Amino acid sequence: xxxxxxxSLPPEEFSPNARIHWAVRGKAAxxxxxxxxxxxxxxxxxxxxxxxxxxSVSWGVKDRRRRxxxxxxARTKPYIDxxxxxxxxxxxSRFHVRYSFTWHSSSVPETVITIREEA
Numbered sequence: 632x633x634x635x636x637x638x639s640l641p642p643e644e645f646s647p648n649a650r651i652h653w654a655v656r657g658k659a660a661x662x663x664x665x666x667x668x669x670x671x672x673x674x675x676x677x678x679x680x681x682x683x684x685x686x687s688v689s690w691g692v693k694d695r696r697r698r699x700x701x702x703x704x705a706r707t708k709p710y711i712d713x714x715x716x717x718x719x720x721x722x723x724s725r726f727h728v729r730y731s732f733t734w735h736s737s738s739v740p741e742t743v744i745t746i747r748e749e750a
Contacts, residue, residue, distance in 0.1 A: 632745065632746065632747045632748070633671065633674060633676060633719060633745070633746050634743065634744070634745045634746075635667065635670040635671060635674070635743075635744050636670070636741055636742070636743050636744075637666055637667070637670065637710065637741060637742040637743075637744070638739065638740075638741055639740055639741065639742065640690055640692070640703070640706070640740045640741075640742060641663070641690075641703060641706035641707045641708075641709070641710060641742055642659040642660075642662070642663055642706060642709060643659075643706065644656045644659035644660075645659065645660075645705055645706040645707075645708055645709060646702050646705065646706050647701075647702055647705050648702065659709065660709040660712070663709035663710055663712075663713055664709060664712065664713040664716050665713075666710075666713070667710055667713025667714060667716070667717055667744075668713060668716060668717045671714070671717040671718075671719055672717070676717065676718065676719060679718075680715075680718050680719060680720055680721035681719060681720050681721065681746065681748045682721045682722075682727060683727055683728075683748065683749045683750060684720050684727065684728050684729070684746050684747065684748060684749060685728070685729045685730075685731070685746070685747045685749050686711065686714070686720070686728055686729070686730050686731075686744065686745070686746050687730075687731045687732075687733075687744070687745040687746075687747075688704075688707055688710075688730070688731070688732050688733075688742065688743070688744050689732075689733045689734065689735050689742075689743045689745075690703055690732075690733075690734050690735070690740075690741075690742055690743075691734075691735050691736065691737025691739070691740060691741040691742070691743065692734065692735075692736070692737060692740060693736070693737055693738055693739065693740070698734070700732060700734075703732070704732055707732075707742070710742065710744060711723050714744070714746065719746055720746065729749065
C-alpha cells in the first residue's frame with residue numbers, strides 16, 4: 632500500500648467545464664505529474680508497478696460548499712497518470728484498476744490518494 636497527500640485540490644485546468652488553451656492544460660498536467668512523482672519518491676517506492684490496484688481518492692475541503700463529484704473525478708486524471716509515470720501502477724485501464732472517490736473535512740485543501748494491491 633502507498634498513500635500520498637497532495638496539498639491542493641486537483642487542477643482546475645482539468646475540469647470538464649474549463650475552456651482553456653491546450654498548452655495551459657499541458658503545463659498543469661506536468662506540474663501534477665511532478666507533484667505525484669516527488670511524493671512517491673519521498674516514500675522510497677522502489678517496487679515493480681502494481682498490475683491490479685484499488686485507488687481510493689479523497690478530496691479534503693474546509694467548507695460545506697456544494698461540489699460536483701464527477702468534475703473532481705475528471706480533475707484527478709493527471710494525478711492518476713502521475714502514478715503511472717512514477718511507476719506505482721502499471722496501467723490505469725478498467726482491467727487493472729478499481730476506483731473509489733469520496734470527500735473529507737480538512738483544515739486545508741488536499742487530495743489524498745491511497746493505492747492498494749488487489750489480486
